[in-house]
Amino acid sequence: MDKLKKLTKMKLFLPVFCMFLVLCVNMIYDASTGKPFYSFFQVGITNGLLSGRLVNILNRGSEVAILAIGMTLVVSASAGTDISVGSVMALCAAVCCRLLAGAAAPKATELAVPLIVGVLAAIGMGCICGAFNGGLVAYLGIQPMVATLILWTAARAIGLLVCDNLIVYVRNDTFGMIGGFVGFFPTPIIIAAVCILVVSIVLKKSAMGMYVQSVGINKSASRIAGLNSKRMIFICYLLCGVCAAIAGVVAASRITSADSNNIGLNLELDAILAVAIGGNSLGGGKFNLAGSIIGAYTIQAITTTMYNMGVSSAVAPVFKAVVVIIIVAIQAPPVKAFFRKRSAKRASLKSGKEAAAA
Amino acid sequence: MKKILAIALALAMVLSLGAIAFAAEEPIYVGFAQVGHESDWRTASTQSAQDVFSAENGYELSFVDADNDSAVQLDAIRNFIQQGMDYIIVDPIVETGWDAVLTECEDAGIPVIVIDRTITDSDKFDAWVGSDFMVEGLACGEWLKAYAEAKGIEEINALVIEGSTGAGATIGRTDGFKEIADREGWTILDSQCGDFTEAGGQEVMESYCQSYAGQFNVVICQNDNEAAGAMTAMDQAGITYGVGGDVILVSFDANRWALQNVLDGKWNADFECNPMAAPTVDEIIKAMEAGEDYEAEVYVPESWFVAEDDVTSIEVNGEEQEVVVLTQEIVDARPY
Structure with missing residues (x-):
C-alpha cells in the first residue's frame, strides 16, 4: 500500500498512467475482435526490418518528441510557446533538400553535396530561426506568441520560395536512411534518443536546467542573483530552433522530398500538447523533460490507436479530442486535489477506526 | 481653384487612359482568382490559364494567387468588379459564403465562371467547368x-x-x-x-x-x-x-x-x-461573346x-x- 502511494506521488506517474490507459484501450479492442490481447504489443522482424505497433509509435512519434525537447525549455524559461516550430521544420527541410538536389532540382536521385552538408545547412537555418525568435523575445521583450507568429507565417513561405513553389524530390537511399532504417532498426528512434540523451545529460550535469527554471520562475530575481536571464531565454529559443531543424530533416527524409506545404503542418500544436500532457505548466518555471517526451509518444499512441481500431477518418479527430480532454482533466489541479482529499479522508477514517478499536 | 484644376487633371488622365484602350483593338478582360500554388496540379492549372488567355488569343488576363486564403480571394473578385473585367473566373477555396460577392458581380453585369471546385450556397454564376x-x-x-x-x-x-x-x-x-x-x-x-x-x-x-x-x-x-x-x-x-x-x-x-x-x-x-480547365472556359467565353447557347455545367475530358x-x-x-x-x-x- 505504501509502495503504491509512493508510486502515485511520483512526478511522472500521471503521464505514464495516461499513456498506459491509451495502450489498454488497444488491448481491450484487440481482445474483443478475437485477436490475442497482446497483439498490439507484438514486435517482430518483417522483411528484415523491425516492425510492430510499438515500433510505429516510437518511430512516428520521433519528430514530436524532438520538438517537445525544445518546446519544454522555451515554455519553462519564457512562460510562452514557440509556435513557429512547424514552419521552421518546413523551411529547414526545404534548405536541406534544395542543397542535396543541387542543379537536378526538383527531381534528383544523386546527392549534389555530401549528406552532412545538407544536414548542417538545415541545422544552421534552424539556428538562425531560433536566434531570430530568441532575439525578439529575450532582448526586445516581445511576447513569445507574437514574436514567433512572424516565423509561423513567414518560414513556410520562405521554404516555398527556396523550392520554387515545388516539391523537391531527393530520391536517394543515403538521404532516405535518416528517416528510414539503419540495418533493421528505424533511424528516427535513434536520432530522437540521442537528442533526448544529450539534452538531459547537459541539463543534469551542468547547472543549465536549474538556471532555466530559475529564470522561468522569476526573471528579475534570477538577474539580481547574477544570472544572465536574457541570454538564458535566448539560448532556449536557439535550442528550440535546432530541434525543429532536426525534426524537419527527419520528416523530409521519410518521404525523401521537401514538401514545404505539408511538412510539420500543425506540429507546433502537437509539441505544445506534449508539454501539457507531460504535466508541465505552460506558465513556465519548473519543468519535467521526461514528462514532455512521454506526452509526445502518448499523442502518437493515440494516432496509432485510431489506425488500429480503424476509426473512420471523419470522426477520428473527435475521439482524439475526447482522449486529450480526459488526459488533461486527470492532471488538472482541482481533480488532483479532490483525489488527494479523498485519500486523506479515507486515511483519517482508517486511523480513527484503529484508534477506536484500540 | 486648385481643387477644380486637380479634378480636371484627373478627368483628363482617365479619359486619356480610356482613349488608349480604345485605340488598340479591345481585348477581352478576364480576371482569374486562383486557389494558390500548393501542388504540381495547381501549377499546371495556372499555367493552362496563362497560356489560353494570352494577348495573342485576344485576352488580357489579370491573375491573382489567393494562397489558400478565401478573404484574399473575395477581395480579388471585388477588385475585378471595380476594374470592370469582362469575365471573372474563380476556383473557390471554400464552398460557401459566395452569395454576396456573386450578387455584386451580377449587378455589375459580369459573368462568373467557376472552375474545379464548387460553390454550394449560391447559383449566381453562369457556368462551371471541372472534374467529375x-x-x-x-x-x-x-x-x-x-x-x-x-x-x-x-x-x-x-x-x-x-x-x-x-x-x-x-x-x-x-x-x-x-x-x-x-x-x-x-x-x-x-x-x-x-x-x-x-x-x-x-x-x-x-x-x-x-x-x-x-x-x-x-x-x-x-x-x-x-x-x-x-x-x-x-x-x-x-x-x-x-x-x-x-x-x-x-x-x-x-x-x-x-x-x-x-x-x-x-x-x-x-x-x-x-487541371486544364482553361480551354473549355475559353470555348464558353467565345460562345457568350457570340451570344450563342452554352452548357452551364461542363466536365473536362x-x-x-x-x-x-x-x-x-x-x-x-x-x-x-x-x-x-x-x-x-x-x-x-x-x-x-
Missing part, C-alpha cells in the same frame, strides 16, 4: 473489375487511402469506387485518411501492413503523392505490388512522374484529374492510364470509354 470525381471513382472500379476478370482474380480485398476529409475529390472518388465494390460484392477492408500527402499515405499504409498483413490484394490511393508514400511502406513491409506483384496499386491525378511509375510497372493504373493491355475499354455509366495503355511518348508529352 464520381466518374473517376466509377472508372477506377470498372477498370478493376475488368482487370480482375482478365487476370482471373476472383476475390477483391481492397484498402483505400482517402484524401483530405470533406474534399470534393475525396467524396467523389470514395463514393464512386464504393458503388462498384458494393455491386460486385468486393470487400473494402478499411478506408482511412492520408491527407493527400506522401507522409500521410506512408503512415496509413504502414499501419495497414500490420493490421491486414496478407489479407489485401488491392490498394486504392486517392492521389499520386499518397501512392508514392504507400510504395515506401510496402517496400519496407516486403509486399510486392504493381505489375506481377501481389497487390494491385491504383492512384488518381496522373502527374508525369506518377505516369512514369505506371509505365515502369510499379503501379497498375492512374486515373486522370485534368479525362483519361485513364494503365500499365498492361489486358483491358482496353471500360463501360462507365453505360458509356464506352477508352483505357490508355501507357508508352514513353505519352509520358514525355505530358505537360505537368
Whole structure:
C-alpha cells in the first residue's frame, strides 16, 4: 500500500498512467475482435526490418518528441510557446533538400553535396530561426506568441520560395536512411534518443536546467542573483530552433522530398500538447523533460490507436479530442486535489477506526 | 481653384487612359482568382490559364494567387468588379459564403465562371467547368473489375487511402469506387485518411501492413503523392505490388512522374484529374461573346492510364470509354 502511494506521488506517474490507459484501450479492442490481447504489443522482424505497433509509435512519434525537447525549455524559461516550430521544420527541410538536389532540382536521385552538408545547412537555418525568435523575445521583450507568429507565417513561405513553389524530390537511399532504417532498426528512434540523451545529460550535469527554471520562475530575481536571464531565454529559443531543424530533416527524409506545404503542418500544436500532457505548466518555471517526451509518444499512441481500431477518418479527430480532454482533466489541479482529499479522508477514517478499536 | 484644376487633371488622365484602350483593338478582360500554388496540379492549372488567355488569343488576363486564403480571394473578385473585367473566373477555396460577392458581380453585369471546385450556397454564376470525381471513382472500379476478370482474380480485398476529409475529390472518388465494390460484392477492408500527402499515405499504409498483413490484394490511393508514400511502406513491409506483384496499386491525378511509375510497372493504373480547365472556359467565353447557347455545367475530358493491355475499354455509366495503355511518348508529352 505504501509502495503504491509512493508510486502515485511520483512526478511522472500521471503521464505514464495516461499513456498506459491509451495502450489498454488497444488491448481491450484487440481482445474483443478475437485477436490475442497482446497483439498490439507484438514486435517482430518483417522483411528484415523491425516492425510492430510499438515500433510505429516510437518511430512516428520521433519528430514530436524532438520538438517537445525544445518546446519544454522555451515554455519553462519564457512562460510562452514557440509556435513557429512547424514552419521552421518546413523551411529547414526545404534548405536541406534544395542543397542535396543541387542543379537536378526538383527531381534528383544523386546527392549534389555530401549528406552532412545538407544536414548542417538545415541545422544552421534552424539556428538562425531560433536566434531570430530568441532575439525578439529575450532582448526586445516581445511576447513569445507574437514574436514567433512572424516565423509561423513567414518560414513556410520562405521554404516555398527556396523550392520554387515545388516539391523537391531527393530520391536517394543515403538521404532516405535518416528517416528510414539503419540495418533493421528505424533511424528516427535513434536520432530522437540521442537528442533526448544529450539534452538531459547537459541539463543534469551542468547547472543549465536549474538556471532555466530559475529564470522561468522569476526573471528579475534570477538577474539580481547574477544570472544572465536574457541570454538564458535566448539560448532556449536557439535550442528550440535546432530541434525543429532536426525534426524537419527527419520528416523530409521519410518521404525523401521537401514538401514545404505539408511538412510539420500543425506540429507546433502537437509539441505544445506534449508539454501539457507531460504535466508541465505552460506558465513556465519548473519543468519535467521526461514528462514532455512521454506526452509526445502518448499523442502518437493515440494516432496509432485510431489506425488500429480503424476509426473512420471523419470522426477520428473527435475521439482524439475526447482522449486529450480526459488526459488533461486527470492532471488538472482541482481533480488532483479532490483525489488527494479523498485519500486523506479515507486515511483519517482508517486511523480513527484503529484508534477506536484500540 | 486648385481643387477644380486637380479634378480636371484627373478627368483628363482617365479619359486619356480610356482613349488608349480604345485605340488598340479591345481585348477581352478576364480576371482569374486562383486557389494558390500548393501542388504540381495547381501549377499546371495556372499555367493552362496563362497560356489560353494570352494577348495573342485576344485576352488580357489579370491573375491573382489567393494562397489558400478565401478573404484574399473575395477581395480579388471585388477588385475585378471595380476594374470592370469582362469575365471573372474563380476556383473557390471554400464552398460557401459566395452569395454576396456573386450578387455584386451580377449587378455589375459580369459573368462568373467557376472552375474545379464548387460553390454550394449560391447559383449566381453562369457556368462551371471541372472534374467529375464520381466518374473517376466509377472508372477506377470498372477498370478493376475488368482487370480482375482478365487476370482471373476472383476475390477483391481492397484498402483505400482517402484524401483530405470533406474534399470534393475525396467524396467523389470514395463514393464512386464504393458503388462498384458494393455491386460486385468486393470487400473494402478499411478506408482511412492520408491527407493527400506522401507522409500521410506512408503512415496509413504502414499501419495497414500490420493490421491486414496478407489479407489485401488491392490498394486504392486517392492521389499520386499518397501512392508514392504507400510504395515506401510496402517496400519496407516486403509486399510486392504493381505489375506481377501481389497487390494491385491504383492512384488518381496522373502527374508525369506518377505516369512514369505506371509505365515502369510499379503501379497498375492512374486515373486522370485534368487541371486544364482553361480551354473549355475559353470555348464558353467565345460562345457568350457570340451570344450563342452554352452548357452551364461542363466536365473536362479525362483519361485513364494503365500499365498492361489486358483491358482496353471500360463501360462507365453505360458509356464506352477508352483505357490508355501507357508508352514513353505519352509520358514525355505530358505537360505537368
